[in-house]
Amino acid sequence: MSITDTSSSPYVRLRSLPWQDSRWTGGFWGRYMQLCHQKMVPLMKRHMCEIERVKFAGNFEVAAGLIEGRHRGPRWNDGDFYKWLEGATAIAGIYEDRSLVQEIESLARLIAAAQREDGYIHTDIQIRQKAGEQVTEFENPMDFEMYNMGHLMTLAVVHRRASGSDSLMKIAVRAADFLDRMFAHPKPHQARHGICPSHLMGLIELYRETRNIRYRDLASRLLEMRNLVEKGDDDNQDRIPFREHTTAHGHAVRATYLYAGMADIYAETGDESLLEPLLAVWQDLVSRKLYLTGGCGALFDGASPDGSADQLNITRVHQAFGRSYQLPQSTAHNETCAAIGNLLWNWRMLQITADPRYADIIELTLYNSVLAGVSLDGSSYTYTNTLRKLDPMPVSLRWSTDRQKSISCFCCPPNVVRTVAESSHYAYLCSEQAVYLILYGTNQARFQFQDQPVTIRQESDYPWEGQIRLKIDCSCPVRFSVVLRIPGWCNQASVSINGRREPVECQSGTFVALDREWKSGDQIKLSLSMPPILIEAHPYVEEARHQAALRRGPIVYCLESCDLPENVGFNDVFINARQPLMVGTPDASLLGARPIETVGWACETIPWQKDGLYRPLNPSTPNPVRLRFVPYFAWGNRRPGEMSVWIPVLF
Numbered sequence: 001m002s003i004t005d006t007s008s009s010p011y012v013r014l015r016s017l018p019w020q021d022s023r024w025t026g027g028f029w030g031r032y033m034q035l036c037h038q039k040m041v042p043l044m045k046r047h048m049c050e051i052e053r054v055k056f057a058g059n060f061e062v063a064a065g066l067i068e069g070r071h072r073g074p075r076w077n078d079g080d081f082y083k084w085l086e087g088a089t090a091i092a093g094i095y096e097d098r099s100l101v102q103e104i105e106s107l108a109r110l111i112a113a114a115q116r117e118d119g120y121i122h123t124d125i126q127i128r129q130k131a132g133e134q135v136t137e138f139e140n141p142m143d144f145e146m147y148n149m150g151h152l153m154t155l156a157v158v159h160r161r162a163s164g165s166d167s168l169m170k171i172a173v174r175a176a177d178f179l180d181r182m183f184a185h186p187k188p189h190q191a192r193h194g195i196c197p198s199h200l201m202g203l204i205e206l207y208r209e210t211r212n213i214r215y216r217d218l219a220s221r222l223l224e225m226r227n228l229v230e231k232g233d234d235d236n237q238d239r240i241p242f243r244e245h246t247t248a249h250g251h252a253v254r255a256t257y258l259y260a261g262m263a264d265i266y267a268e269t270g271d272e273s274l275l276e277p278l279l280a281v282w283q284d285l286v287s288r289k290l291y292l293t294g295g296c297g298a299l300f301d302g303a304s305p306d307g308s309a310d311q312l313n314i315t316r317v318h319q320a321f322g323r324s325y326q327l328p329q330s331t332a333h334n335e336t337c338a339a340i341g342n343l344l345w346n347w348r349m350l351q352i353t354a355d356p357r358y359a360d361i362i363e364l365t366l367y368n369s370v371l372a373g374v375s376l377d378g379s380s381y382t383y384t385n386t387l388r389k390l391d392p393m394p395v396s397l398r399w400s401t402d403r404q405k406s407i408s409c410f411c412c413p414p415n416v417v418r419t420v421a422e423s424s425h426y427a428y429l430c431s432e433q434a435v436y437l438i439l440y441g442t443n444q445a446r447f448q449f450q451d452q453p454v455t456i457r458q459e460s461d462y463p464w465e466g467q468i469r470l471k472i473d474c475s476c477p478v479r480f481s482v483v484l485r486i487p488g489w490c491n492q493a494s495v496s497i498n499g500r501r502e503p504v505e506c507q508s509g510t511f512v513a514l515d516r517e518w519k520s521g522d523q524i525k526l527s528l529s530m531p532p533i534l535i536e537a538h539p540y541v542e543e544a545r546h547q548a549a550l551r552r553g554p555i556v557y558c559l560e561s562c563d564l565p566e567n568v569g570f571n572d573v574f575i576n577a578r579q580p581l582m583v584g585t586p587d588a589s590l591l592g593a594r595p596i597e598t599v600g601w602a603c604e605t606i607p608w609q610k611d612g613l614y615r616p617l618n619p620s621t622p623n624p625v626r627l628r629f630v631p632y633f634a635w636g637n638r639r640p641g642e643m644s645v646w647i648p649v650l651f
Contacts, residue, residue, distance in 0.1 A: 003090070003158050003422050004264075005208045006351050011270040013354040014429040014436055017445065019161060022424045023094065027442030027460060029423055031591060032371075036420045037095050039378035041088045044417055045103070048081055052406065056081045057110065059123040063130075064113035071127040073410075076144040078123055079151035079198065080414050086155040087418035093162030094421075101163060108159075108167040111152075115171055119178030122148055138182060141192040141236075146199040146222075149175045153202030157209045158422075169209075176206055180218050183225065191228035195236060196254045200261025201344070204268060216268050223265060233315035245277040248285040248321045252297025252333075255281075255321070256341025263348035275352075282349065285342075286361065288324035292535060292549055292645065293372070293556050293632055294365030295334035295385055296342055298322040300398060325540035329388035329646060331395060336382055336412035339369035340419055350438070351429060356511050359438050360488040362426060363554045366419075366439075367463060371633035373416045376591055380405045381413040387558075388644040389636075390570070402636060428456075434481035434513065440468045440526075449480040454518070456482075463553045464586065464594045466490070466528030472518045481515040484526050489553060492529035498522060528553070532581035532596045537646075547646040548575050550596055550629050552583070557596055557629035561641035568625055570642040574601040574650035575627070590634045600627040601650045622650060 003019045006012045024030045048056035055073030060081075062069040085104060092100040115121040120137055122145045128135050138145055156172030159165060179199070183190060194200075203219035206212075223242070232238030234250035237258050248255060259278055266274045290296055302320030319335050322328075343365045350358035373382050380403035389401050399407075407413065428445050429436040435447055435454075440462040447454045455473040462468060470482070486493050488509035495502045495512065504512050514524065530553035537544035550557040561570045576599060584595040601622035608615075635643045 003154075003161065003425050004205065004347070004351070005161075006267060008208070009267040009351075012267050012351040014351045014431055016351065016425065017428055017430060017447070019090070019158075019422070019425050020093070021447070022427050022443060022445040024424045024427075024441060024443045025457075028463060028592070029439075029441045029443070032420050032423070033091075033094070035378045036087070036417065037091050037097070040374065040417050040420065041084075041091050041100070043379055044084050044414060045088065047406065048084055049107075055410075057107065059127065060110050060114040063121075063123040063126040064110065065130070066110075066113070069127075070131065071124045074144075074408075075122075075124045075142070076147055076196075076411060078121075078148040079144065080411050082148070082151040082155040083411075083418050084414035086151070086158050087414065087421040089155065089159045089162050090418065090421040094424075104159070104163075105165065105167060108165075108171070112167070112171050115174065119174035119176075121152070121171070121175055138190060138193050141195050144195055146179070146193055147196045149179065150198030150200070150202035153206045154198070157202075157205045160209065172202075172206060173210070176203060176215055176218065179203075179222075180214055183218070183222060186221065186225040186228060188228045188230055191225050191230075192232070192236065192238065194222060194226055194238075194258075196251075197222075197258050197261050200258070201264055204261070204264040207268065216265075219261070220265055220269060220271075223262065233317070234320075235315055235317045243273050243277055246280040246284065248281050248289050248296070250302075250317050250321065251319050252321055252338035253319060253335055253341050256296070256338060256345050260341065260345040260348055263345060263352060267348065267352055278349065282345075284324075285321070286357075289321050289327070290361075291327055291332065291334060291369070291387065292537070292551070293334075293368040293385070293387065294342065294361065295332065295339055295369040295387075296321065297333050297335055297338040298327050300331065300333045300384075325538060325542070327537075327541050327543060329543050329644070330386060330390060330393060331397065332384070332386045332388075334369065334385040334387075336370065336373035336385060337415050339365050339373070339385070340415050343370065343419070347426065354431075354436075354511075356485055356509055357488070359485055360509065363439060363487065364556075366423070366426065367554045368556045368632050370416060370419055372635070373412055374420070375403045376634060376637045381407065381416060383407050383409060383412050387646065389642055391561075391640075391642050402640070433479075434483050434515075436483040436511065437470075437485055440485075447480075449478050452476060452478040454478060454480070463530075463555050464592065466530040466553065468526040468528070470524040470526070472520060472522040472524075474518060474520050477517050477519040479515075479517040481513045482518075482524060483511045483513045484524075486510050486512055487528065487554065489551065490528045490530065494527045496525045496527075532557075532583060534575065534577060534581070534649075544646045546649055548577065548649045549645050549647070550575075550581065552594075552596060555593075556632045556645060558632045558635050558643050558645045559627060559629055559647055560635055560638075560643045562639055563628040563630070565625065568602045569605070570644075572602050572605055573625065573627065573647060574603065574622065575647045576600045576624075577649050577651055584628070587630075589638065590630055593631045593634055596629040598627050598629075599624050600647075601625065603650075 156168040159168045207215035229238040299320040302317040346358040427439040460468040493506035532552040534548040602625040
């Protein structure tokens with residue numbers, strides 16, 4: 001979950017704010033919050049409670065004995081239902097939407113009716129048991145029981161914090177107590193019941209909310225249980241003990257959820273043996289396996305031959321990290337949930353270490369990979385996120401590269417909804433005498449320093465402009481530090497206070513602390529230079545060799561075929577690296593995004609024969625062509641066509 005409460009966590013350097021104390025009030029994220037309230041939450045409610053009710057709310061009705069039927073949809077649908085409810089709960093609290101609050105309470109009563117007296121709740125198993133099948137709890141790790149219960153716990157915590165209601169908290173506590181009894185003394189045959197371990201984050205947040213130490217200890221015990229696995233595999237990150245992990249391997253969603261949970265446990269226990277693998281795996285990911293957009297999990301399907309001793313029985317790995325520098329474009333998997341898992345992990349690492357590198361990854365992932373997962377009108381979603389779409393595609397892929405209103409595996413859409421709904425939580429962190437600005441945008445936040453209430457109001461057209469204005473509001477002068485993040489992409493920045501430039505060094509990828517006694521009306525201006533630039537990849541990234549991508553500030557751009565002249569083929573276009581890159585005017589059809597324009601080259605090529613694989617090189621004379629790049633997160637929203645982040649370079 002994104003709404004963490006680390007205010008009492010003993011092993012963090014930066015602490016999260018109460019989620020109500022930071023709000024987007026306008027600008028880029030203000031528009032997304034309105035979209036979430038007006039479109040994303042209600043459309044997903046209609047999907048889960050009406051159009052495909054049998055797969056979501058309907059499963060709880062059958063489990064509760066209210067209607068007859070069988071379980072519909074994947075076994076993890078309970079968790080996806082909880083994720084949507086978490087987003088709806090956050091939105092209801094922010095907008096004080098009484099109608100939505102009532103709807104959530106009604107669904108809480110339905111979930112309570114489905115829960116067994118002993119606290120167990122998992123509609124698939126319960127429905128099968130009611131039908132007379134001989135199935136038992138936690139018999140098959142692929143039933144995703146802990147995954148579902150973990151999301152129930154995060155939902156319950158957010159619900160209590162947003163509404164003050166305990167209706168879902170009572171359900172989550174009973175479920176956690178069931179797990180505590182079931183796994184009081186874990187045995188090897190139970191050790192694999194940690195598929196996609198949302199339960200680690202869920203239990204730690206439940207502990208933070210209730211202060212019941214049993215839930216913290218249960219999270220630690222369930223993590224340690226992974227070491228009992230015999231003949232594990234990379235698909236679930238249990239081929240080797242988790243403390244021996246040094247590289248990002250296997251299923252990208254399960255991995256990022258695991259490492260986020262490990263970071264949560266470290267924040268509460270200070271177990272240094274957890275920190276070493278977290279740092280090592282993170283470095284491997286960002287240095288060798290992370291897409292320019294923040295996406296991760298390059299392969300639809302992989303295997304684990306690099307480390308497996310049993311070469312005769314290599315296991316298949318779904319949604320896998322590739323080998324180092326293996327970052328395909330057209331066939332990139334990049335599941336939206338993996339991007340969100342990476343966001344959750346980096347958020348926790350930032351609080352543990354106070355290292356601004358993690359904030360850079362949070363911003364990169366949120367603006368690009370996460371937002372690419374939802375259409376600009378909030379009605380359709382992606383499961384995978386390619387960096388290059390051709391017509392026709394070079395291979396037939398299992399999942400559509402276009403956004404869909406309904407996806408058979410519906411885990412990503414509600415994950416995007418809750419992430420957008422809770423996005424203001426990522427804007428600030430604090431320490432005892434400092435406030436840290438992590439995300440920029442139009443917002444306001446409340447703090448307490450020396451028992452004095454302080455409000456910071458931020459105004460900015462970020463990410464389209466690099467001018468950030470802050471205004472301090474406090475009842476009397478109070479001393480504390482305002483710590484500004486200078487993003488890693490920014491090579492030139494300056495700070496002024498009340499119109500006077502401050503003599504502070506603003507290096508890229510650092511925090512800059514402004515320590516003084518602040519009074520009401522004080523104003524800070526941060527200027528971040530954000531010229532559009534061309535990016536190249538390490539030469540080992542073979543699919544991007546002699547190509548370039550375009551980035552401005554935190555936004556990665558792409559080229560779409562709909563922005564090319566009719567007589568120019570998409571595969572015939574080249575970037576001219578010597579031409580200037582011009583920032584265009586805001587485009588209302590792209591939520592106010594500013595396209596980047598330049599003059600490139602178009603080289604007319606001879607059409608390929610149907611079965612041709614190689615042929616003699618036929619160079620042609622390049623002709624100038626105007627190129628218009630749009631933000632990657634906004635691709636595919638105007639009309640169908642081709643798209644690419646990486647474009648060949650011709651000097």
